Amino acid sequence: MDLSFIFIGSTHSLLDDFSKQKEIINLVNPEFVLSEELEDLKLEREDQFKEILEKKFISDMTSFVEVEKLVKLCSEKEIKLIGIDFHNFGFDENLQEKIKNQKELTREEEEKLNDLVEKREKYHLSKILEYKSKTKSPIIIILGCWHLRKDSLLRKRLKNYKIIAPINESGEILLEPNNKNIKYGEIISNEQ
Numbered sequence: 494m495d496l497s498f499i500f501i502g503s504t505h506s507l508l509d510d511f512s513k514q515k516e517i518i519n520l521v522n523p524e525f526v527l528s529e530e531l532e533d534l535k536l537e538r539e540d541q542f543k544e545i546l547e548k549k550f551i552s553d554m555t556s557f558v559e560v561e562k563l564v565k566l567c568s569e570k571e572i573k574l575i576g577i578d579f580h581n582f583g584f585d586e587n588l589q590e591k592i593k594n595q596k597e598l599t600r601e602e603e604e605k606l607n608d609l610v611e612k613r614e615k616y617h618l619s620k621i622l623e624y625k626s627k628t629k630s631p632i633i634i635i636l637g638c639w640h641l642r643k644d645s646l647l648r649k650r651l652k653n654y655k656i657i658a659p660i661n662e663s664g665e666i667l668l669e670p671n672n673k674n675i676k677y678g679e680i681i682s683n684e685q
Contacts, residue, residue, distance in 0.1 A: 495631070495653075496631045496653055496654060496655050497625060497631060497632070497651075497652070497653040497654060498621065498625070498631065498632055498634055498651060498653065498654035498655070499517060499521060499523075499631050499632070499633050499634070499654070499655050499657065500633075500634045500635075500636060500641055500647075500654060500655070500656040500657065500658070501513060501514055501517055501633065501634070501635045501636075501657050501658070502636065502637070502638035502641050502656060502657065502658025502659060502666060503529070503530065503635050503636060503637050503638065504637075504638060504659060508659065508675055510635075511562045511563060513657065513677055514563055514566075514633075514635060515562070515566055517633060517657060518566060518567070518570070518572065518633060521630075521631055521633060522570065522572075523572060523628075523630050523631055523632055523633045524572065524573060524627075524628045524630045524632075525572070525573045525574075525575055525624050525627070525628055525630075525632050525633070526563070526567055526572055526573070526574050526575070526632075526633045526634075526635065527575050527576075527577045527620065527621060527624060527632060527633070527634045527635070528560070528563065528574060528575070528576060528577065528634075528635040528636075529576075529577060529578045529617065529635065529636045529637060529640070530551070530555050530559055530560050530563075530576075530578075530635070531551065531555075531560060531574060531575065531576030531577075531578075532551060532552050532554070532555060532576045532578045532579065532580050532581065532582065533576050533578065533579060533580045534551065534575075534576040535573075535574075535575050535576065536564065536567065536568070536573065536574040536575070537573045537574075537575070539568070539571075542564065542567070542568035542574075543568075545564060546561075546564060546565070546568070549561075552580055552581045553581050553589055554581045554582050554584060554589060554592075554593070563635070575620070575624060577616070577617050577620035577621065577634070578613055578616065578617065579612075579613060579616065582609075582613065583609050583612065583613060584609070587602070588602065588605065588606065588609075614640060614645065614646040614647065615646065617636065617640065617646075617647065618646055618647060618650055618651070621634060621647070621651070638658050638659065638666050638667060638668055639668050641656050641658055641666055642666060642668060643665065643666070648682075651682070652682055653682060654681075654682045655679055655680070655681050655682075656679065656680040656681075657677055657678075657679055658677065658678070658680070659675040659676070659677055659678075660676065660677070660678035660680075664678060664680070666680070
């Protein structure tokens, strides 16, 4: 089966996400890897990789340490690494502060966050479709597991994909892994 998209669910460092990413990237050897954590950055040329590796800065919301191994792997393999999100995930300074410090949000902030999540998911979809039109190879897409939940926009709108993510006994994606004995599983779309 020739897949268009291979999603890798990220736990945002609750597990060793990179080891699974490396395994799949080495297996598929794609032209493009799309990543939520790269936010709005595009690393398509050697000089762009070199600059980010020297600067060691992504944004106020993404620590370079979280993506450093992925950046180095894609650089070594000459794979284009593309961010598919907004800078700082679109969060204003107030939301950044509250989210980073896990402070309780007001109802107004919750509504703003929910609206932003919807906008982000639509943007993820538009970027995925944009890059699909640029290659015949499967695209690897690294997104937080929450964006790959059963009723997500991506799962409703895309076909011909495989999701590789931490799953529970029922085969559903774990949105919050609760221990280190998590197993990765695969979900394959039923439409080609």
